[in-house]
Amino acid sequence: MPIKEGDYVLIVGDGVRSVVRVVRGSRISTIRGIINADDIINREYGTLIRTNLGYSVALLRPLITDMLLERADRVTQVIYPKDAAQIIIGAGVGPGSRVAEAGVGSGFMTAILAYYVRPSGRVYGYDKREDAISTARRNLEMLGLLDWVELKLRDVIADGFAERDLDAVILDMGDPWNAIPKATEALRPDGTLVVYVPTANQVIKVLTAMSDYGYVDVKMVDVMVREWKTEPNEVRPQTWVNAHTGYILIGRRTLRSVTQPAK
Amino acid sequence: MPIKEGDYVLIVGDGVRSVVRVVRGSRISTIRGIINADDIINREYGTLIRTNLGYSVALLRPLITDMLLERADRVTQVIYPKDAAQIIIGAGVGPGSRVAEAGVGSGFMTAILAYYVRPSGRVYGYDKREDAISTARRNLEMLGLLDWVELKLRDVIADGFAERDLDAVILDMGDPWNAIPKATEALRPDGTLVVYVPTANQVIKVLTAMSDYGYVDVKMVDVMVREWKTEPNEVRPQTWVNAHTGYILIGRRTLRSVTQPAK
Amino acid sequence: MPIKEGDYVLIVGDGVRSVVRVVRGSRISTIRGIINADDIINREYGTLIRTNLGYSVALLRPLITDMLLERADRVTQVIYPKDAAQIIIGAGVGPGSRVAEAGVGSGFMTAILAYYVRPSGRVYGYDKREDAISTARRNLEMLGLLDWVELKLRDVIADGFAERDLDAVILDMGDPWNAIPKATEALRPDGTLVVYVPTANQVIKVLTAMSDYGYVDVKMVDVMVREWKTEPNEVRPQTWVNAHTGYILIGRRTLRSVTQPAK
């Protein structure tokens, strides 16, 4: 498959790792020297090319995680791919799923949801911050995923979700316990609620609310993904690791679930 | 959505957690008493029902992970959902991807791949053990995912993959370094190779081979997913955790990648 | 050094790992066969001997952790050596330290404290349960450490500690926040308070209390010690690990620390 003008290309090698957009006539700068965009247009993905300083770099199609981590804008703390992956599988979200998310923040989780519900599913993304909605829209557009997402500037605690009978609702906000009544209304009777919070204080409030509102099969995990060095002669974990992002809580609604607390 | 004869139902509550198949006229035994199948047919998913001993349990549609963990047969050590999730996202596998896997073992990873490449993608599953192929087929059939999978009884080290230009190849076998030449042939020029191995000894051999065969952007992670107790008054990790399953290595082929080692 | 009658001996090899007491004329049973006690008396520690079934086992002096894990009685959940080690170093406890502990439970932490404050230090061990005090005494006696410990049947929340100007106080009880006023009285003005609790709910209460009572330099850690297989050809972590025992909180008293809360 040849590289075309306008493509995003992942350039990797000799300490270089970045995603660039190919614009005819432009020069692509890396920490290992310069590449002329015109020299890579029409080359196959997978090609290795030398920079003007003689370093060899590979030209690859970026994966969705490369795009998110190297190109997407951030206005908020984001949900990292490692946690997004566990949420997707833990909630059973897949092609065809109808999912709501509040709040979307920079749209990282939204993008991964959109990627996996294609082509027949749909993601409804809520946030009460205008800059979040516009950043998420820009990121989703860059990723080519906006067709599967409806973004809405709206406070779900006050005004709720517009959808009903959803497969899953994902809450990524400071006080998710306050959004559980509205999330319950929006879920199908045995739908999946996912809550993502960074602190143990919040966990206690979420667990209390999930119990009060009749959720069952409640699980909670934290995910530690440890990166390793990959030199064959020096196999060891990286010294520093992002050891905590957030706790993932997952439960199932039932017909006993209510929009008023049990007690 | 009503429960129908033949459905798999996840029954949850008061210490009960199992997936049963609904057969008219049958009695469903749980550790909290018995439910008559006829009493749940045509009830909505999400319903709570009492066993003959008076315990309340919820009737839910099982997620794919519930089916795998509660119902699927195992003839081999399996790739757990936590690792499968990181492989899927790490390799960028999604709707439409064309992916090969060797060996399929009990088909857990195969099932999760099939779930996420739907509806337009395809999974090619190889194993040299006949019992693995037949167990995987049975599991995929039960999960309704066989339409997206071609299972092949074949030793990929000797005989290679029948496909070309694949988006990803996943190696889950004892000596994956020996399969890298054939995997390289089967991948698209910038395709993704994933290797899953349990020991550090194997890691060293895989990293050496990935380097020799010209792979770039090589990453390695191990995933620890810690489960927590979910009583609001006793928030703490479970005492015992499955702390090690395997190491996940991911790299990208390039046009420099070869089917003979570099040295 | 020769093995003598009455010694505790660690027997290790071919799947055997146990600590036995040598009694003249007795037969020592292992899962790999029998050894006559008379055959090992006067042999050097470090000797290898064959059981009656022909298996080779080594005769070693047990370390304090071998004695605790293989021989000591338990009436309660114990503080494991991995956590005890971090408490000892985190609190700066060493030869000469004067330390109080409430509650002693089965005396595991007490024993390790006594081991490290020798010969000139002292451990004051409190518990309100009579069976705990008597179990701890029995364990300490077996370990030869009772000379450095004073055990006291007393509720420290109600009746406080008898000592003053202690280097460290260690609280291992269900509601340690209630013991902080009395611990503060017992500590030297810049002494170290250690609290050990298993749940996040307790952590929140302890941190609040440590702040209210004027403690500074407060730290909190959890310790995960992962055991590995040690076959040179199969280097990998053990599958299952004890992933959570308790949280360790450590802070320093100051002259502003009070026995009434700050607010």
Place this chain on the structure above:
Amino acid sequence: MPIKEGDYVLIVGDGVRSVVRVVRGSRISTIRGIINADDIINREYGTLIRTNLGYSVALLRPLITDMLLERADRVTQVIYPKDAAQIIIGAGVGPGSRVAEAGVGSGFMTAILAYYVRPSGRVYGYDKREDAISTARRNLEMLGLLDWVELKLRDVIADGFAERDLDAVILDMGDPWNAIPKATEALRPDGTLVVYVPTANQVIKVLTAMSDYGYVDVKMVDVMVREWKTEPNEVRPQTWVNAHTGYILIGRRTLRSVTQPAK
């Protein structure tokens, strides 16, 4: 206990954390303002004092770990207190133990060993680098621990240890497998060998050597100590953690242990 001229004092509060030496007439600078040394001489440890900018800080006796982490010089990668604590307890090192260490590097492990073998034990510290020996000496002198340590500029692989019948030998060097024959000579017949290495490649070589040289009861662990935030309203692990320092291998010599490999 009053602060005296020449004392090391741990100053803590409002983001300040450092160990300073009290010199009459000097000004102590912190990121929260200045303290006059003369104002703190003769004050009690535990006192709170205001800087010239009005911030309150506490004056505490530093623990050994505070001294190491805040004041000691480093010429090499050091063994951190979390690992040192597991080595101490795992090897049963305590008051009275006779222990050798190669190489001492900056003397962090040496210092902790010396601290715990006091008053009747002894540490023999070897290194082949002159700058390591002199840095370790300076650090031990500052800590007041030099009386329990003999430092020796010597290559133990070539020239061995001068001691015999040691309780424990600790190897912290790049190629520890080469030092095992000499370590075996120096240990008592059932003595404890500890090896500390950062990579899986080294682990494989060490395990092979420990097996070849007749060591038994071999264990291997890695220690992850996760630090938490300690604000009562925001209880969560720190985001970034030092997730890997080294692997700790511990085994027992026997009379079968040899100074030539088994095969």
